[in-house]
Amino acid sequence: MPDRPAVLFVCLGNICRSPLAEAAMRAEASRAGLDLLVDSAGTGHWHVGKAPDRRAQAVAARNGIDISGYRARQVVREDFLHFTHVVALDHDNLARLLALRPAGAGAEVSLLLDHVPGRAGEAVADPYYGEAAGFDTTWADVTAGARGLVARLSGFL
Numbered sequence: 001m002p003d004r005p006a007v008l009f010v011c012l013g014n015i016c017r018s019p020l021a022e023a024a025m026r027a028e029a030s031r032a033g034l035d036l037l038v039d040s041a042g043t044g045h046w047h048v049g050k051a052p053d054r055r056a057q058a059v060a061a062r063n064g065i066d067i068s069g070y071r072a073r074q075v076v077r078e079d080f081l082h083f084t085h086v087v088a089l090d091h092d093n094l095a096r097l098l099a100l101r102p103a104g105a106g107a108e109v110s111l112l113l114d115h116v117p118g119r120a121g122e123a124v125a126d127p128y129y130g131e132a133a134g135f136d137t138t139w140a141d142v143t144a145g146a147r148g149l150v151a152r153l154s155g156f157l
Contacts, residue, residue: 005153006037008079009112009142010097011089014042014072016128017138018089019052021112023065024139024146032150037083041075043096048072053128059135063143080105087112087149089142090123113141115148 009021018040029036042048050072051057060067077100080086086107088094097109113119124141127134 004035006083007085008083009040009087010075010093012042012044013047014040015047015053016056017124019067019070020056020138021142023060023067024142027065028146028150034150034154041073043075043093045074048074055132055135059139077102080107083107112145115152116144
């Protein structure tokens with residue numbers, strides 16, 4: 001396990017929700033002065049090597065963050081050994097992560113919105129098949145989750 005908090009955000013394709021969660025977490029950790037390792041991945045392989053969806057890039061840019069250099073990757077079993085927290089964006093991906101997690105791996109697995117008071121058990125809606133406005137809702141959700149997780153991890157050190 002790493003000697004500092006290390007957070008991996010996971011959605012299905014790693015081109016919408018999880019890169020936005022990664023960006024929000026980096027921003028929130030920076031504001032809090034928290035030294036974290038942050039990454040994102042997908043449970044699926046379809047978009048490996050591709051940049052985030054243009055609508056995800058646009059909402060991040062509107063919030064002052066450039067994610068155009070991010071590239072999708074697929075989660076692997078070793079991630080559970082390299083990250084202290086593996087955070088799913090929805091229930092399907094949470095189930096996939098729990099099935100993939102090696103026995104004895106120390107990474108805590110959770111849903112992102114579990115870290116937001118009053119929203120435990122909720123999923124971040126997938127904006128991929130909807131209108132661009134759905135990405136603003138996703139941004140609000142991942143930002144709230146990142147704030148809650150940063151507050152929790154501040155006690156990790």
